Amino acid sequence: GNSVTQMEGPVTLSEEAFLTINCTYTATGYPSLFWYVQYPGEGLQLLLKATKADDKGSNKGFEATYRKETTSFHLEKGSVQVSDSAVYFCALSDPGRGSTLGRLYFGRGTQLTVWP
Amino acid sequence: DGGITQSPKYLFRKEGQNVTLSCEQNLNHDAMYWYRQDPGQGLRLIYYSQIVNDFQKGDIAEGYSVSREKKESFPLTVTSAQKNPTAFYLCASSMTSSGNTIYFGEGSWLTVV
Numbered sequence: 001g002n003s004v005t006q007m008e009g010p011v012t013l014s015e016e017a018f019l020t021i022n023c024t025y026t027a028t029g030y031p032s033l034f035w036y037v038q039y040p041g042e043g044l045q046l047l048l049k050a051t052k053a054d055d056k057g058s059n060k061g062f063e064a065t066y067r068k069e070t071t072s073f074h075l076e077k078g079s080v081q082v083s084d085s086a087v088y089f090c091a092l093s094d095p096g097r098g099s100t101l102g103r104l105y106f107g108r109g110t111q112l113t114v115w116p
Numbered sequence: 117d118g119g120i121t122q123s124p125k126y127l128f129r130k131e132g133q134n135v136t137l138s139c140e141q142n143l144n145h146d147a148m149y150w151y152r153q154d155p156g157q158g159l160r161l162i163y164y165s166q167i168v169n170d171f172q173k174g175d176i177a178e179g180y181s182v183s184r185e186k187k188e189s190f191p192l193t194v195t196s197a198q199k200n201p202t203a204f205y206l207c208a209s210s211m212t213s214s215g216n217t218i219y220f221g222e223g224s225w226l227t228v229v
Binding site for chain 1: 120122156157158159161164206208218221222223
């Protein structure tokens, strides 16, 4: 089946530190991979995505590379800011068969707190 | 502005009462979804719909019902049969149900008192 496992939090960093949040997946087909971010009390916003192996998604200084050989999609940022404090969700969408096309499978989320 | 509008933002319900959460989108998306979020558990799919007048159960559909009479609207009813309804509910939509990016509304907080 489809599932996503991501690094448990909370993660606490100082401003300008390097960030890595690990994400691995299992999928029955060839999934698209996503990182979403959720700020307190809000819905989820798409941060970046990759649709095939070796693709790199990037946005706002965040990057993640779709690694099929390790079934991973780790999120990285070279220098975090206080405003990056949020919950980050890794997700996959498996365009497989039947009526489950397009649905997302989420990891449990990783809380990031950045201190000045 | 285009987007997904959920209402109400906060809702309190007495035990035994049904409540309906509204979700409207003006993105002309075909597919719509309802997710439930609980602390530490990520998001779980309740129902989804790929086209008007059709919808499918997700992973935790028991105690919930939906309708899709219009393309832009996908209301969720939390019935009294839902044993633990207090949660954050997120509506989402996508252009098609073929793995395209899914966009989320701002969410609705439901508290049972």
